[in-house]
Amino acid sequence: MSAAPAEKIPAIHDFDFIHGRWAVAHRRLKTRGAGLQNDTASWDEFDAVASCEPRLGGMANIEEMHCPARGWSGMAVRTLNVASGEWSIYWVNSLDGVLQPPVRGRFAVDGCTLEGPDTDNGRPIIARYIWSDIRPDSARWSQAFSYDDGATWETNWIMDFTRA
Template identity: 60%
Template sequence: MTALPVESAAVHDFDFLFGRWTVRHRRLLTRGVGADDWDAFDGTAFTEPRMGGISNIEQHDCPARGWRGVALRTLDLAVGDWSIYWISDRDGRLSPPVVGRFQGDGCRLEGPDADGGRPVVARYEWSRIGSGAPRWEQHFSYDAGATWELNWVMDFSRAAA
């Protein structure tokens, strides 16, 4: 099978994430009310490219909290934006995508979501991508982007071979 021709350098944006990781999670338990009740736990992740880099799959396993999830990332070659879709084994539903692009040593993506039935704007931010220890953060806005609340942080470190 011949690979599809891909001309955009953006196909390499997520190369930093390919492979196996241990992940330290910090998740805000009560969101949207100014709480400070963080839950910390460990998990694992595995990311691999598809279709010459214009998509990739990342699976997260969090046995300490009893869930697994998959991120599907796709690159729109016409405009250079990435879309990230999430599915969890808790409900099996594919979430609406967050959309954005890389600039410098990070990436910001935003899109509609829901938190406990409340509509929110979700923001995903990747940072430290060149460090070998990338960080992902999730923020929600309950007021259409006027203010943001950080509610999830994942710190990645390479898993032992």
């Protein structure tokens, strides 16, 4: 049995929008899990730059994020499970070098939602990444954690991407 060419795999182009160079505006909660997300003083805002390139004919991509104002950089590795049509995103940063557990999900008409188990300062959580407002020159990524097995969610990080 031969593998289908990459261009024949329906989800292969889902993340094509993120390829290229980006200016990224970050808005991140200073303290997660404290229920303070409506207090504007609780948010840290800073800028970064990112670049993303496809790999394996589009079945994967690698994004590098540089945050000089905060003294760290990070890398996302996205991979497509061809059989299930599901994407996985793995994250590692220069602060600790630890590859985080993946979040998994798929695209729908309004974007992509990916989830997976993780921990936050030793507390078990479900992490959720949402890609939304995807346009040719902009996109939004947000991260939310659930500390109660998905009953409630706290958005703790928002990144607005603008094509450089």
